Amino acid sequence: MARLWGLLFLTVPVAGTGAFVWASRSGHWFPRNTSSFGAEIDGLFYVILWITATAFVATTGLLGWLLLRHAERPGARARYTHGNLRVEGTLAALTTGMLLYIAVTQFGTWKKVKFASGFPDVPTLAHVTAGQFEWRITYPGADGEFGTPDDVHSLNDFHVPVDRDAVFVLQSRDVLHSFFLPHMRVKQDAVPGLRIPVWFRPLEEGTFDLVCAELCGWGHFKMRGRLTVQSPEAFAAWLAQRKAEEEAANP
Amino acid sequence: MRLIGSLHSPADRPAPMTSGEHGFYARTFFLVAAVVVGLGVLAVYVVDNSPIGMRYVLRTRIVRGKAVTEIPADARAKVEPILTERFGTPAAPKIDLEGWESDGARLLRGAAFYRRNCMHCHGVTGDGDGPTARFLTPRPRDYRLGVFKFTSTVSSAKATREDLLHTVLEGMPGTMMPSFSLYDREDVEAVVDYVIHLSMRGEFEEALAMRLLDGDDLDEDVVEEEVELLVEGWADAASSRQPVPVVQPVPSSAEAIARGSELFRGAGNCISCHGPSGRGDGPSVQGMDPDVWGNPIRPADLTRGDFRGGFRPIDVFRRIHAGVKGTPMPGGSMTEEQMWDLVHYIRSLRRGD
Numbered sequence: 001m002a003r004l005w006g007l008l009f010l011t012v013p014v015a016g017t018g019a020f021v022w023a024s025r026s027g028h029w030f031p032r033n034t035s036s037f038g039a040e041i042d043g044l045f046y047v048i049l050w051i052t053a054t055a056f057v058a059t060t061g062l063l064g065w066l067l068l069r070h071a072e073r074p075g076a077r078a079r080y081t082h083g084n085l086r087v088e089g090t091l092a093a094l095t096t097g098m099l100l101y102i103a104v105t106q107f108g109t110w111k112k113v114k115f116a117s118g119f120p121d122v123p124t125l126a127h128v129t130a131g132q133f134e135w136r137i138t139y140p141g142a143d144g145e146f147g148t149p150d151d152v153h154s155l156n157d158f159h160v161p162v163d164r165d166a167v168f169v170l171q172s173r174d175v176l177h178s179f180f181l182p183h184m185r186v187k188q189d190a191v192p193g194l195r196i197p198v199w200f201r202p203l204e205e206g207t208f209d210l211v212c213a214e215l216c217g218w219g220h221f222k223m224r225g226r227l228t229v230q231s232p233e234a235f236a237a238w239l240a241q242r243k244a245e246e247e248a249a250n251p
Numbered sequence: 252m253r254l255i256g257s258l259h260s261p262a263d264r265p266a267p268m269t270s271g272e273h274g275f276y277a278r279t280f281f282l283v284a285a286v287v288v289g290l291g292v293l294a295v296y297v298v299d300n301s302p303i304g305m306r307y308v309l310r311t312r313i314v315r316g317k318a319v320t321e322i323p324a325d326a327r328a329k330v331e332p333i334l335t336e337r338f339g340t341p342a343a344p345k346i347d348l349e350g351w352e353s354d355g356a357r358l359l360r361g362a363a364f365y366r367r368n369c370m371h372c373h374g375v376t377g378d379g380d381g382p383t384a385r386f387l388t389p390r391p392r393d394y395r396l397g398v399f400k401f402t403s404t405v406s407s408a409k410a411t412r413e414d415l416l417h418t419v420l421e422g423m424p425g426t427m428m429p430s431f432s433l434y435d436r437e438d439v440e441a442v443v444d445y446v447i448h449l450s451m452r453g454e455f456e457e458a459l460a461m462r463l464l465d466g467d468d469l470d471e472d473v474v475e476e477e478v479e480l481l482v483e484g485w486a487d488a489a490s491s492r493q494p495v496p497v498v499q500p501v502p503s504s505a506e507a508i509a510r511g512s513e514l515f516r517g518a519g520n521c522i523s524c525h526g527p528s529g530r531g532d533g534p535s536v537q538g539m540d541p542d543v544w545g546n547p548i549r550p551a552d553l554t555r556g557d558f559r560g561g562f563r564p565i566d567v568f569r570r571i572h573a574g575v576k577g578t579p580m581p582g583g584s585m586t587e588e589q590m591w592d593l594v595h596y597i598r599s600l601r602r603g604d
């Protein structure tokens with residue numbers, strides 16, 4: 001029976017690794033990257049994935065092997081040990097080295113993606129306000145200022161021009177939400193009371209998912225959104241059309 | 252070191268597990284896991300397909316503004332079978348009224364969508380009292396009075412399908428009603444059907460109960476009379492849409508806003524409720540009767556821009572023209588040009604984003 005537990009523990013690394021291999025080969029992996037900095041984000045992900053995957057397979061494999069090796073040996077007595085300073089020191093140094101490597105290697109990308117000082121210097125495209133359970137998007141209109149009569153509004157459907165830096169302000173009107181564009185590798189919490197600048201640069205036209213990645217209440221599952229990437233001309237035409245619809249006396 | 256050593260003294264070691272105990276724990280673990288997963292799958296299936304345990308509940312008291320009518324149990328017992336015959340159950344909803352066309356398959360589809368997305372706030376019966384409702388201000392709409400606040404029809408008429416559709420698609424800014432703009436359009440249309448079903452059912456319940464309390468018997472003639480009234484009210488809504496011109500007759504300008512401001516303070520008498528600065532803090536609000544649902548009156552803060560019925564010029568125009576149904580906000584009694592002046596003034600009150 002004790003051998004069964006050993007095998008059970010071994011199924012975890014085997015099934016876990018198998019799931020990753022299967023997912024990466026059958027389309028259950030990342031969606032296609034369509035943003036300018038997406039490849040860098042993916043690169044960082046793979047660094048961490050390989051480090052943790054190696055550690056995971058090694059430790060769980062060792063655990064399973066030890067369980068099998070020492071199971072059901074009548075008469076064998078357990079030995080108590082308080083560890084081995086050399087082994088522990090080596091492992092601690094190795095772990096520290098890996099963590100430092102991860103920390104240092106992401107500096108550049110993090111600064112580019114998240115630091116306001118690294119942002120492209122373009123006017124703010126929109127205000128995106130998350131709320132339970134919808135996205136409300138405001139464009140400044142022709143005057144470039146928010147809160148004026150020529151603002152243009154959109155519901156759940158975030159339009160951006162292709163091949164341009166889209167800088168926008170993310171806010172929440174009630175609780176924590178998370179603005180997640182899987183294809184753009186953009187994920188940012190929306191925090192009540194904060195105006196958080198976010199940017200990305202889409203490289204491909206099309207419609208993509210915009211989802212809330214923070215459990216924001218019982219209706220979290222209802223919070224559907226869509227990102228529409230268009231040519232700059234089509235984007236301008238869409239803005240004008242939205243404006244006309246809003247202003248029409250009889251829509 | 253000594254402490255750790257003593258903790259590990261072999262004398263304290265628990266007896267090792269026997270293989271029978273191993274088996275027991277393993278079997279129990281897998282059994283519990285299977286039961287939990289199975290129940291979860293079953294629950295999702297049941298709620299979507301056959302709402303076991305869900306039923307429409309009749310009111311013990313009917314509230315309309317200040318008027319509260321207790322409905323005794325024997326009256327409810329007489330009303331219930333008629334309601335079920337005409338409107339079915341949550342699992343098999345229908346609208347069986349002479350002169351009203353209803354698509355059974357679409358109602359079913361709407362009911363499933365409603366249970367997934369709406370019931371939590373609006374309740375199984377559409378009473379606006381689902382499990383989440385008590386935490387919300389303003390409260391979710393109680394459909395059963397047949398009254399909807401934001402409509403395009405004249406003040407005496409009901410809401411149209413388009414009005415309800417607009418609310419589901421656009422949501423209600425400033426409330427917990429979200430937008431369903433990216434959902435399958437057929438689902439959204441179907442849920443509007445279902446909301447009308449719940450609304451008609453609630454109104455019919457009230458009408459029959461009141462007839463009973465007035466001393467009438469619920470014989471065939473009385474029921475037919477009430478069916479006719481109910482169908483007439485809903486059928487008339489579509490033709491009571493306030494027509495509006497394709498282009499705004501009065502475009503926004505400094506002059507229009509100035510004229511609107513004049514009306515806001517003067518002839519329109521908007522300030523008595525909405526206050527001189529439009530913050531909804533006018534003097535008349537004190538001591539005002541509750542709205543038709545029995546909730547206290549809270550005039551809109553016009554400086555916030557998150558208007559429940561929408562901020563587009565046409566939305567504001569419709570509020571001024573038709574009023575906000577079920578509340579003291581009246582339909583306007585001024586010329587259309589004056590109303591458009593007011594629209595532009597009110598929209599200019601919004602503070603910066």
